[in-house]
Amino acid sequence: MKIFIAGAGAMGSRFGFMLHQAGNEVSLIDGWQDHINAIIENGLEVNYNGQEFNIQIPIYNQKDLDINSKAELIIVFTKAMQLDEMMKDLQPIISKETKILCLLNGLGHEDVIDKYLPAENIYLGNTVWTAGMTGPGKVKLFGTGALELQNIVPGFEKEANEIAEALSSAGLNAKYSDDIKFSVYQKACVNGTMNGLCTLLDGNMNEVGATSTSKTMIWKIMEEFRAVADFENINLDLDYIYDKILEFNDINKLGNHYPSMYQDLIINHRKTEIDYINGAISRKGTKYGIPTPYCDFLTDLIHAKEDLLDAK
Known part of the structure; x- marks a missing residue:
């Protein structure tokens, strides 16, 4: 699956790393230039339960998404107060088939996202995975977690389950929720x-x-x-x-x-x-x-x- 992670901080990097390791075509999107530069120059440096990894993974500044590619799935991990700006910046990689999975902390994010694409393409999720950053381009991942997700428009349960299966195949322990x-x-x-x-x-x-x-x-x-x-x-x-x-x-x-x-x-x-x-x-x-x-x-x-x- 062609997946973009919008907001490549600690949690976004965790999901990007695990999905990349599972064989998906993953790219990161962020606005922190020092972080972007570090990953371009040195790769994403990951301490995963004490084991060190270094992966080469594409990363783009959200203000410069001149990419000849459309996303199948965008997982949004940006900070809540930056969501509206991120959604504006993501427009070059969004098609009518693109699905958005919002995993932000807090309440009311679907009201922002549905200004930019049809509600039937929006999925809300909740995750208890954790992660930490130790510097630009460096993350520390520990423990285990899970996530659940649901379509916000009835009738798209099949698509929601397909997203959950793709995430679970990367070890992210995803499942469909009846009441997200x-x-x-x-x-x-x-x-x-x-x-x-x-x-x-x-x-x-x-x-x-x-x-x-x-x-x-x-x-x-x-x-x-x-x-x-x-x-x-x-x-x-x-x-x-x-x-x-x-x-x-x-x-x-x-x-x-x-x-x-x-x-x-x-x-x-x-x-x-x-x-x-x-x-x-x-x-x-x-x-x-x-x-x-x-x-x-x-x-x-x-x-x-x-x-x-x-x-x-």
């Missing part, structure tokens, strides 16, 4: 607790989870997500979500992991996706008349930290 919006909300709830807290408290998942106040903060945030989700007829099981958070915080699993928001802001001084996670709950809460004080405060604090670090 529930899964997206559920992941947003997990991210809404640990991403912001780890970033503000300067700790990994295990360190923050072990603090004396973490349980109280996590539950307050989760309750705000549930209140907003209930208004949209999405029923979140907070006991289940909390158990997943505890699992992620386990030092023997993902406890040593620093969430993507931490990597973006604290390590790379890049702006975060807070407006599409806790900020989305704040906006929805205002719209629905639901108080969301913890999400409001977390969003404001992350933006203040962005200002202090002059994040770009």
